[in-house]
Amino acid sequence: MKRTLVLMLTLIIAFSGITSGVFATDFPDVPNNHLNFDAISYLTEIGVIAGYEDFTFRPEREITRTEFCALMARTLGYDKETYVLEDIPFYDVPEEYWGRGYISFCFEKGLINGMEEGVFAPADKVTIAQAVKMTVCAVGKNEEALLTKGEKWYSGYMAVAGENGLLDKMSQKADENAARSNVAQIVYNMLVSEAFNGQGEEEPDENTGDTEREELSDEELSEIEKVFAKKDFSDVKVILVDAGHNYQGKDIGAENLDYGVREEEITWQIADKLRDNLEAMGYTVVMTREKMTDSIANSSVIDSLQARVDLAHTSFADLFISIHCNIGNGIGKGIESYCFQLGGYSARLAALVQEKVSESTGLYDRGVKTANFFVNKNTLMPSVLIETGFMDNEHDMEILASRDGQERIATAIARAVREYDTMEPIENAAIKEENYDEEA
Ligand SMILES: [Zn+2]
Missing domain, CATH: 3.40.630.40 (Zn-dependent exopeptidases)
Known part of the structure; x- marks a missing residue:
């Protein structure tokens, strides 16, 4: 299932001239020299993020944790018609909540585990660090991040994200509430990263078929x-x-x-x-x-x-x-x-x-x-x-x-x-x- 999605996205990228930034976005507040122009154009093109009714994009606007889940879920193939809700462990996400499906999807994919036991804080603003953590998990680098030590809970995630190109063209700091421009950028970075597309795996030695075993400390x-x-x-x-x-x-x-x-x-x-x-x-x-x-x-x-x-x-x-x-x-x-x-x-x-x-x-x-x-x-x-x-x-x-x-x-x-x-x-x-x- 995942392979099909990746293939589809790769094809979209291949045929849409993404690197040359040829999209004609009509957002007056995202000129084509905007730092995040390519990312915003691309995500708009594939329909996972949209502008407002007045045709603006509002790149500086902050979004909630639920809105970010929605964006990630849509990007990773969430389908409202066929998706079966998980039993999610957050008491502040009621059954009738509009974003429950998205939150459930992200929880099931291992992208979120809440703020603390039972609390998801769906209407809180998503911070850069939280968004980074979810994308690091989505590219399969969660364990690497957990094993990377640092001062803050997110130090490992930021380090691993940086190594994997997930922070390219990001203009905000980890503690800041994420603006739509940066949110679009990190999701775009995730989609084009080698880690997401499964190219970062260790290749066995051609002669012996051996893979080096590094002992865990x-x-x-x-x-x-x-x-x-x-x-x-x-x-x-x-x-x-x-x-x-x-x-x-x-x-x-x-x-x-x-x-x-x-x-x-x-x-x-x-x-x-x-x-x-x-x-x-x-x-x-x-x-x-x-x-x-x-x-x-x-x-x-x-x-x-x-x-x-x-x-x-x-x-x-x-x-x-x-x-x-x-x-x-x-x-x-x-x-x-x-x-x-x-x-x-x-x-x-x-x-x-x-x-x-x-x-x-x-x-x-x-x-x-x-x-x-x-x-x-x-x-x-x-x-x-x-x-x-x-x-x-x-x-x-x-x-x-x-x-x-x-x-x-x-x-x-x-x-x-x-x-x-x-x-x-x-x-x-x-x-x-x-x-x-x-x-x-
Ligand atoms: Zn045997």
């Missing part, structure tokens, strides 16, 4: 732990989808020579279909292997596993789903789902995944099991590892190696996530007690 880890300690794990927005094993290097999976397939191929094919399903449901998906031929930290098995866990943490994923295939002397069959311990969110998810995948594939149901698997034990979020079938069992392989079978597994896991996401929080749920005990 203790300080970074403790910042991350603080964020996770506050998370409501019954609410899902970001999902780490882990295609088990690497395409090359030390962490290679099982192999079935008769079929000529390797575990890391099947796990990726299922993961890729799972990504499509989850994205279609509106979730944000982070992949440990973007492409089938990708490898993540392939110099050792532990490195590979640690890199997957680190990625989940720095992405602040709400769920971790690891896809694997079994192998067992030719006598094993069926599906099993693993979690670190029973009674918590991981076990809840494992039970749903196990039920739905065995139902939709018809493969033997081996049940939910607990184990000390690295990716289950060391993640701060609910985490499940699913063994989707046995690679040395002919019946299982009919499902595992076929497009239709993989699709059935993927849609079943996605449905499990959806159902998990609708359930109530678990009271006093222990998420990896061991991890949290260390902090306490």
Whole structure:
């Protein structure tokens, strides 16, 4: 869904001569030598911001937090007809409030979390810092900003925004109420930024397929732990989808020579279909292997596993789903789902995944099991590892190696996530007690 939007916007940019500033805007108060002329013209052109009835734009006028949400929502593809309202946690945004849909949309996208517990202050003026924070989140740099230290709450956001070109041609300071001219500029900056268009990703080394794994410092880890300690794990927005094993290097999976397939191929094919399903449901998906031929930290098995866990943490994923295939002397069959311990969110998810995948594939149901698997034990979020079938069992392989079978597994896991996401929080749920005990 997001890719389509980005493509559409890229096409609009490509065909509208945006860099040459050829728009004929009729705003008498925005002459074509205005610092923000291009941005205002462009956003007007694509219909996300408009002038007033007297044909002025009023570039100096300040806007409210709700009005900024509306602008961001429209820019990011909000559709009033089809949008389903979220249960938003702000008591000062009543159900009948005109901007509720926009606020809900921005909340769902992880762009806002309110002023303090339960307060959104919808009619307050939006400040530059608040607008900057939302755009930083929209380009996927929230974690980077949180890890960037500074004096003020927004120091990290301002720094990361600057590095990513989001502050270009902005004339106001962080604490000031944002004027429409600057608001238009930052949304425009977001739309044309590499980060927003997904070009800033680290490319694996061509020869080894290796990506450098930089260890998280203790300080970074403790910042991350603080964020996770506050998370409501019954609410899902970001999902780490882990295609088990690497395409090359030390962490290679099982192999079935008769079929000529390797575990890391099947796990990726299922993961890729799972990504499509989850994205279609509106979730944000982070992949440990973007492409089938990708490898993540392939110099050792532990490195590979640690890199997957680190990625989940720095992405602040709400769920971790690891896809694997079994192998067992030719006598094993069926599906099993693993979690670190029973009674918590991981076990809840494992039970749903196990039920739905065995139902939709018809493969033997081996049940939910607990184990000390690295990716289950060391993640701060609910985490499940699913063994989707046995690679040395002919019946299982009919499902595992076929497009239709993989699709059935993927849609079943996605449905499990959806159902998990609708359930109530678990009271006093222990998420990896061991991890949290260390902090306490
Ligand atoms: Zn495996």
